[in-house]
Structure formats: C-alpha cells, structure tokens
Amino acid sequence: MPEALLSTHGLNAHYGDFQALFGVDINIHAGEVIAIIGANGAGKTTLMRSITGLLANRPDMVTYRNTPIGALRADQVARTGIAMVPEGRQLFQSLSVEENLIIGGQIGRKGPWELENVFRLFPILKERRAVPSTALSGGQQQMVAIGRALMSNPELILFDEISLGLAPIIIKSIYEVLPDIIGEGMSAVIVEQDIAKALSVADRVYCMQEGRISLEGRSDELTREQISAAYFGV
Amino acid sequence: MEWINAIVQGVLLGGLYALFAAGLSLIFGVMRLVNIAHGDFIVLAAFLALSTTTALGVNPLLTLVIVVPVMAVIGYVLQRGVLNQTLGDDILPPLLVTFGLSVIIQNGLLEIYSADPQKMNAGAIETASLALPGNLNVGVLPLVMFGVSVAVIAGLQWVFYRSALGRAFRAVSDKQDIAQLMGLNKAHVFGLAMALSLAVVGIAGVFLGIRTSFDPSIGPGRLIFGFEAVIIGGLGNLWGTMIGGIILGVSQNIGAQINPGWQLLAGHIAFLIVLAVKPRGLFPRID
Numbered sequence: 001m002p003e004a005l006l007s008t009h010g011l012n013a014h015y016g017d018f019q020a021l022f023g024v025d026i027n028i029h030a031g032e033v034i035a036i037i038g039a040n041g042a043g044k045t046t047l048m049r050s051i052t053g054l055l056a057n058r059p060d061m062v063t064y065r066n067t068p069i070g071a072l073r074a075d076q077v078a079r080t081g082i083a084m085v086p087e088g089r090q091l092f093q094s095l096s097v098e099e100n101l102i103i104g105g106q107i108g109r110k111g112p113w114e115l116e117n118v119f120r121l122f123p124i125l126k127e128r129r130a131v132p133s134t135a136l137s138g139g140q141q142q143m144v145a146i147g148r149a150l151m152s153n154p155e156l157i158l159f160d161e162i163s164l165g166l167a168p169i170i171i172k173s174i175y176e177v178l179p180d181i182i183g184e185g186m187s188a189v190i191v192e193q194d195i196a197k198a199l200s201v202a203d204r205v206y207c208m209q210e211g212r213i214s215l216e217g218r219s220d221e222l223t224r225e226q227i228s229a230a231y232f233g234v
Numbered sequence: 235m236e237w238i239n240a241i242v243q244g245v246l247l248g249g250l251y252a253l254f255a256a257g258l259s260l261i262f263g264v265m266r267l268v269n270i271a272h273g274d275f276i277v278l279a280a281f282l283a284l285s286t287t288t289a290l291g292v293n294p295l296l297t298l299v300i301v302v303p304v305m306a307v308i309g310y311v312l313q314r315g316v317l318n319q320t321l322g323d324d325i326l327p328p329l330l331v332t333f334g335l336s337v338i339i340q341n342g343l344l345e346i347y348s349a350d351p352q353k354m355n356a357g358a359i360e361t362a363s364l365a366l367p368g369n370l371n372v373g374v375l376p377l378v379m380f381g382v383s384v385a386v387i388a389g390l391q392w393v394f395y396r397s398a399l400g401r402a403f404r405a406v407s408d409k410q411d412i413a414q415l416m417g418l419n420k421a422h423v424f425g426l427a428m429a430l431s432l433a434v435v436g437i438a439g440v441f442l443g444i445r446t447s448f449d450p451s452i453g454p455g456r457l458i459f460g461f462e463a464v465i466i467g468g469l470g471n472l473w474g475t476m477i478g479g480i481i482l483g484v485s486q487n488i489g490a491q492i493n494p495g496w497q498l499l500a501g502h503i504a505f506l507i508v509l510a511v512k513p514r515g516l517f518p519r520i521d
Contacts, residue, residue, distance in 0.1 A: 054411055074414035083415070090412045094404040103405050106398065107417035152417065 003066070005030045005187055006051065006082070006156055011061045011070075013043075013050050020046040022211045028156065033188045035202035035219070037195055039231060042208040044191045045087055048160045051189075052084050053077035064156075079107050083154035087161040087191075089145040091133040097144055098129040104148030111153025112184055118147035121177060139170035146174070146181070156187045163194055175201065195227060209233050235369055240491040241484050246376040248463075248483030249383030250445065252476040253438035254456050255463035256390055257431035263394075263470050264403045264427040265321060267328045271335035273457030275432055278339055279305050279439025280448050284352055294354035294444050302436035309432030313425040321424070336453065343450035351447040360444070379441050386434060387476045393430070394472070403427055462505040468515025477516065481508070 004027040013021035021043050028034050038044050049055040051062055053074035062070035064080055072080075083104075091100050101118055119126035122143040128136060133144055142162070149157055163171040171194075178201055182188045192198035199205065199219045207215035207230035215222070215230030258272050269275075279301050286297040312335075320327040362374040394400040405413040406423045414420055442448060442456070463482050467474030482501050489500020508516060 052415055054414065073419065074411070075417045075419045078415055078417040086412060086415070090409055092405045092408040092412070094408050095401065099401055103401055103413075103416050103418075106402075148416070 004028060005032075006062070006064050008047075008051070008062050009060060011047070011050055011057060013046050013055055013057060015046075020211055021050065024208075024211075024213055026206055026213065026216075028187050028189060030155075030187055031185060032204065033182055033190065033202045035198035035205045036189060036191045036208060037193065037198050037205060037227070037231065038208035038214075039193070041210075043211040044208055045160055046211075047208070048084060048086075048158050048189075048191060051077075051158065052082060075107075078152060079109075081109065081153075081155040082158070083149040083152045083156070084158040084160060085142075085145045085149045085162065087164060089138075089141045091141055091144055091148075093132065093134045095133060096130055097125055097133055097136065100133050100144050101125075101147050101151050105151030105153075107152050109153040113150040113153050115151070118150060121150075121180065122147060138166050139174070142166060142170070142174060150181065154186065156189070157181075158189045158191070160191045162190060162192065163197060171197070195231070207231055237488075237491060238368070239370055240487040242370060242372060243376070244484030244487030245480050246372070246380045246483070247487065248480030249376075249380035249476075250438065250441055250479070251459050251463045251482050252387060252479030253383050253434060253441065254460035255467075255475045255479055256387060256472065257434040257438070258457075258460045259464045259470070259472065259475050260390065260394075260434070261427055261431045262464075264407045265424050266325070267317065267321065268325075268332070269431075270329060270332040270457065271339060271453075272332075272435065272460060273455065274336045274339040274343075274453030275305070275308075275435045276439045276442060276456045277448055277450060277453040278343065279432075279436045280354075280443035281343055281347055281352070281439075281450075282436075283440045283443050284347075284354055287354055294356050294440060295359075298437060298440050301440055302433050305436035305439075306429040306433040309428040309430070309435075310425040312432075313428035314421060317428065318421050318424055340450050340453060347450060349449055349451070351449045352443070353447040354440075354443045356444045375444070379445070382437065382441075383479075384476070386437060387472050390430075390434070391472050399426065459501070462501065465515055466505060466508045468518035470519035471515070471517045474515060474517035 006028045008024050008026050011021055011024040012019060024047060036044050050057050053072050053076065057070040059068035059071040069077055069080060092103065095103065101115060124140060125143055125147065133141065136144065162174065175197060190198055190202060202219050205217060205219050205222060206213050207227060209230060215226060254276060258269060261267050261269060282301050282304060283294055283297040286300050287294045316331065317328060320331045356375060359375050363371045364374060364377065365371055394403060402418050402423050405416065406418060406420050410420050459482060463478035464475050466481050467478030481504055485504035486497045486501040490497035
C-alpha cells in the first residue's frame with residue numbers, strides 16, 4: 001500500500017466534557033473512495049469536523065501528505081486541498097447560486113473545476129444561477145453544495161450525509177454523477193447511513209459505532225452480517 | 235416657507251445621521267456586534283481631524299485623507315486584537331467591552347483635549363449658499379456633505395452586494411463555520427468589516443467637526459442618532475438607513491421649528507412612533 005494521503009492517528013474529539021471520538025485511526029489513499037457508515041450519533045460528523053479543522057485537535061492526530069494538520073483552522077485546511085459537502089447542504093442564504101459557487105472557488109486553487117464545468121455537470125444550476133440559493137429544491141441545493149466544494153479543486157472531498165433528506169430519485173441521480181466527479185483523480189470520503197449506496201461507490205468501508213471504528217474492510221469483501229454487527233453492535 | 239426650509243435642512247442633516255448609522259449597521263449585519271463605542275469613535279475621528287488640521291494647517295476637509303485610513307487601521311487592529319475574542323454565542327461580552335471602550339475613549343479625549351467645545355473651520359465654503367426657487371437658501375457645505383453621504387451609502391451597497399469582499403461579508407454573516415470551510419478566515423473578515431465601519435466613522439467625524447461644535451462627551455448622543463436611523467430604516471438595509479437618517483433629521487428640524495427645546499424630543503418621538511407601528515423598521519430586509 002502506498003503512503004496515505006490523509007490519516008488520523010488515535011483521534012480523540014470532545015465537545016466540552018463529552019468525548020465523541022475515541023482513538024479513531026483511518027487512512028485514505030490517493031484516488032481512493034472511502035465510505036464511513038454508522039448509525040446516528042456514531043461520530044461520523046464529528047470525524048468530518050475534526051478532519052476539516054472545524055474542531056481543533058492535537059496537530060499530529062490528523063496528517064495530510066505527512067504534514068500534521070490537526071490544529072489548523074478550517075480555512076487553512078481548505079487551502080491544503082480538502083473540501084467538504086456539509087450535512088444539510090448549508091448553502092449561504094444571502095448569496096445567489098452563482099455566488100455560492102464562486103465563494104467555493106475563492107481560495108484560488110488551480111485545477112479543472114471552474115464555473116463552466118460545474119454548470120456542465122449540473123445544467124439546471126446554470127439556468128438558475130441568479131436566484132437566491134434558498135429558492136432551489138433540496139436536490140438542486142445539494143448540487144450547489146457539491147459544486148461549491150468542487151470549485152476549490154480539492155484533492156480530497158468529503159461528503160457528509162450526502163443523501164439525507166433527499167428524495168430517492170434525487171439520491172440516485174447524485175450517485176450517478178459521483179463517479180464523474182471522483183474520476184478526476186480526486187480522493188473521496190462518503191459519509192452515509194444508506195449502506196447499500198455506500199458500498200456501491202466505495203473501495204473501502206469504515207463502520208463507526210459509539211465514537212470508535214468497529215469494522216474496516218474492502219467493500220467487496222465485507223459480508224452483510226459483519227456490517228450489521230458493526231453497525232448496530234449486536 | 236420657514237417650514238419647507240426646516241424640512242430641506244432636516245434632509246441634509248439626515249445625510250450626516252445616515253453616516254453615523256451606516257458603520258453601525260454594517261458591523262451588526264456582518265457579525266451581530268453592537269458597538270456601544272460607535273459614537274465615541276465618531277468624536278475621536280473629529281478630534282483626530284482637529285489635531286491634523288492644527289498640525290498641518292490644512293482645510294479640515296482635507297484631513298479626510300489622513301483620518302479615514304487611520305480610523306480604518308484602528309478598526310482592524312481593534313477587531314483582531316480585542317473584539318474577536320468577545321464574539322460568541324453570548325451577546326453580552328461585546329456589549330460590555332465596547333461600553334468599556336466608550337468610557338476609555340471619552341476619558342482619554344478629555345485628558346488630551348479638555349472638556350472645551352471645539353469646532354473646525356472649513357473656510358469660505360462654510361458660508362457659501364445656493365439660492366433655490368422660492369426664497370430657499372441651501373448651504374453649499376451641507377449639500378456637499380449630503381452628496382457624500384449618498385455616495386458612501388451607494389458605495390457600501392455596491393461593496394456589500396457586488397464585490398468579493400461583500401460576498402465574504404455575507405457568507406460569514408450567514409454561516410461562520412461553512413464560510414471558514416471555504417477558506418475565509420472569519421477573524422480577518424471581521425477585521426475588514428470593522429475597518430470599513432470605522433472608515434465611514436472617519437468621514438462622519440470630520441463632517442461632524444465642521445458642522446457643529448464638539449467635545450469629548452457627545453459620543454453617546456451620536457450613537458443614539460445612529461441607532462435610531464438604523465432602526466427606523468430597518469436592520470440590514472442601507473438605503474433604509476439613509477431614509478431613517480433623513481426622517482430623524484427632518485423630525486428634529488420640524489420640532490425645533492415649533493419650539494427650539496423640542497428638537498431632540500421630536501426626533502425621539504418619530505423614532506418611537508416607527509418602533510410602535512413597524513417594530514422591524516420601515517424597510518426590513520426580506521429574509
């Protein structure tokens with residue numbers, strides 16, 4: 001196995017007195033797609049917040065290209081090439097669709113993703129570029145959130161609860177474009193409660209339970225029973 | 235005719251009030267910070283202009299070139315050094331800290347400049363006037379100041395809704411965490427917002443110092459006018475703030491026309507009426 005692009009090393013995370021992560025170790029290699037699955041409250045979002053710098057950690061708990069980034073602020077982490085599509089889309093409501101996309105690209109990393117390519121990926125957004133982001137449907141908002149993350153030309157993109165609250169048909173179409181996006185040589189982490197969807201796109205899977213990694217393996221090698229056991233702890 | 239004159243003068247005065255209010259409105263919009271020391275910064279800017287014009291012997295209007303950038307730097311340093319540490323879920327710390335700043339600025343100015351009222355003289359332009367139809371005379375200086383106020387509001391509007399800086403302001407205002415994920419350092423963005431706010435305060439202070447006499451104690455009064463203009467116009471709406479300033483200025487002048495003692499009272503009454511009838515202001519931003 002080559003050197004990991006991003007690793008966590010015994011990552012502990014706290015909200016005040018409450019400890020949400022206990023010694024989490026994960027590795028993501030260049031070009032790899034990882035799924036992180038687990039029930040509500042298993043610590044998936046906390047893990048994402050720790051990686052992106054929204055939660056501060058000890059510097060060496062998160063390393064990216066062998067550089068400790070655990071203690072960097074989120075804006076500094078973003079500049080290293082990590083982008084996130086946050087849970088619940090989280091678009092800027094005062095900004096138009098186009099402005100939301102532009103602000104995603106404003107750190108100025110060079111690469112294939114720019115406004116025109118995002119519009120080619122999601123043509124509906126070009127039509128609706130001038131409307132406030134709040135005027136879009138949930139699925140369209142998810143497209144903006146994905147486009148906004150792509151605009152920074154990341155090397156690693158994190159999708160947090162990508163299908164939460166969306167209609168099945170929208171989820172299907174979003175999963176259809178995922179390979180196109182990740183095909184550009186990007187690495188990706190997909191946080192998902194829908195196990196089948198996660199397994200269909202990921203090379204490897206981590207299952208989380210109560211703040212710990214309860215199972216890890218290649219998507220094509222894990223059995224349904226193993227995953228259920230790790231997911232529910234039964 | 236006296237009444238029309240009072241209204242016209244009130245409109246022009248309202249431009250100055252809009253300048254008092256614009257910076258206040260800007261930082262509240264971006265970071266939900268209420269700057270209690272805002273009025274004292276206006277007075278500080280007026281004294282800075284006074285010292286500059288005394289030291290260099292230039293027309294007070296020219297001191298804008300120095301006062302505005304100096305105030306902007308003070309704003310940035312103050313935000314990064316002090317105010318950013320007070321921002322959080324609790325709205326009380328920034329109120330207390332800016333209240334403390336207000337006391338410090340007032341007493342600092344008192345120590346340096348004494349309590350004597352000061353006034354800057356802008357020369358011939360102060361007495362120049364334009365004769366309008368119907369026996370109306372409008373001072374050139376108030377007219378210029380009003381024009382600058384409109385230009386400042388238009389400029390802020392442009393920055394806020396058309397520029398990359400404004401996009402950053404709105405994004406951070408909407409969702410601080412997510413904006414940080416986009417590579418925006420909110421501490422820096424807040425610093426820039428305060429710099430812009432105090433740059434406008436710089437203009438307001440110079441104009442105040444030319445228009446009327448001032449002393450270290452008048453800051454809180456200017457803060458009230460600024461607050462009232464913002465609330466009348468509706469939070470988060472810059473043109474609303476302009477109109478709020480004008481309504482305040484016109485009410486004060488009409489009050490003064492009835493009885494000179496009623497000037498301030500009339501302004502406050504106008505404010506209270508708007509607050510009672512439309513608590514969110516006349517032109518609230520539609521969210």
